Amino acid sequence: MSFSRSAGASAPTPGSSPLLAPIKRRSFIKYAGATAGATALTLASCKKDDTTTALLDVGSGDVGVLNYAYALEQLESAFYTQVLAGAYFTSLAVGSAEYQLLSDLALHEKIHVDLLRTALTANSTPIKALSFDFSTISFSDRTTVTGADKMGVLNAAQMFEDLGVAAYNGAARFFSNVDYLGLAGKIVSVEARHAALLRDILVAGGASSLGNGFVGADVIDSSTTSATARMEKSLLPAAVLPKVNAYLATGSQLTAPSLV
Numbered sequence: 001m002s003f004s005r006s007a008g009a010s011a012p013t014p015g016s017s018p019l020l021a022p023i024k025r026r027s028f029i030k031y032a033g034a035t036a037g038a039t040a041l042t043l044a045s046c047k048k049d050d051t052t053t054a055l056l057d058v059g060s061g062d063v064g065v066l067n068y069a070y071a072l073e074q075l076e077s078a079f080y081t082q083v084l085a086g087a088y089f090t091s092l093a094v095g096s097a098e099y100q101l102l103s104d105l106a107l108h109e110k111i112h113v114d115l116l117r118t119a120l121t122a123n124s125t126p127i128k129a130l131s132f133d134f135s136t137i138s139f140s141d142r143t144t145v146t147g148a149d150k151m152g153v154l155n156a157a158q159m160f161e162d163l164g165v166a167a168y169n170g171a172a173r174f175f176s177n178v179d180y181l182g183l184a185g186k187i188v189s190v191e192a193r194h195a196a197l198l199r200d201i202l203v204a205g206g207a208s209s210l211g212n213g214f215v216g217a218d219v220i221d222s223s224t225t226s227a228t229a230r231m232e233k234s235l236l237p238a239a240v241l242p243k244v245n246a247y248l249a250t251g252s253q254l255t256a257p258s259l260v
Contacts, residue, residue, distance in 0.1 A: 056127055058237075060258030063120065065174045067127045068237060069184060070116040071254055072167055075247060076160050077113045078132045080106035086139025088153050098201070105157070105194055112187055119183070131249035143205070154202055161195035163243055164188075169234030174259050192232065236260070 058067040083089050084106055092099040120126035138145070141152035151159065168188035175181040221231055237256040245253040 055253050055255035058127060058254055058256045058259070062175055062177050062180050063124050064256065064258055065171050065184075066116055066120055066180065068171055068254075068256055068259065069168065069187070070113070070120060070126055071130060072164055072240075072244065073109060073112040073116055073187075074130045075132065075244060076164060077106070077109040078130075079134065079137075079156065079160055079247075080109050082134055082137075082139055083153055083157070086153065088140055088142050101197060101201075102153075102157075108190055108194070112190075115183075115187075127254075128252075130252040132247055132252070133249050134247060136246075143202070154198060158195065158198040158202060161191055161198055163235075163240065164191045165195055166233055166235040167237070167240040169232055170236045170240065171259065172234075 058064050058071060080102065083102055089099070089102055092102075117126055136150055137156045138148070138150040138152060141148075141150070142154055143152035144150070144155045145152065165188055168184055168191065172181060172184060175184070221233055237259045241254050241256060248254065
């Protein structure tokens with residue numbers, strides 16, 4: 001993983017089986033605990049600007065980075081909340097591999113939201129609870145239907161998890177407190193596991209566009225000479241936020257002018 005401070009669904013038809021491999025729930029869920037013990041972190045004080053603007057400024061310094069991460073986790077958590085209420089998920093057999101996987105991912109993202117909100121609230125004011133727009137995602141389809149204008153559940157989940165990993169990797173350089181860097185490193189390691197599992201499921205189902213799955217060229221720097229060779233790619237906030245804002249409602253869209 002390239003996380004570094006110095007780095008610059010149509011519902012299944014009868015007889016079909018989307019459950020491509022058994023998943024050991026206990027061994028997977030344990031990674032959620034990687035972040036659960038850090039809720040006592042204290043942040044430096046930060047005075048928030050109450051001026052109403054078209055875009056919400058996440059702020060600057062360590063608080064700005066953690067607000068940025070808090071926004072990303074709110075987005076992912078809201079997405080999985082809708083997944084669990086959607087027609088695809090509710091059609092799955094309770095205890096099946098994908099039922100367990102999506103349930104676990106939803107739990108992990110809620111833990112991340114709660115963790116970051118608690119840390120921010122210690123000595124600062126976190127950004128508000130965001131509102132979302134998932135109108136381009138079909139929560140009834142397992143994967144994206146050919147020719148459709150909406151993404152399926154697993155494709156959207158893979159997109160959000162890949163984006164989250166790249167966003168954490170790209171934001172790491174803005175931390176000044178190594179404790180916060182370590183906290184974010186624990187979270188991104190969980191997000192990377194999410195991305196790898198989803199990619200493996202999609203590739204096993206024939207998603208050739210993902211190449212070699214969790215080591216695909218779209219997420220791994222395939223260069224043999226660059227400083228980040230063989231590491232996960234990273235994206236700066238300026239590249240991430242337009243993608244994030246596409247799923248945020250008016251009044252919840254973000255900017256990060258200090259994180260450049």
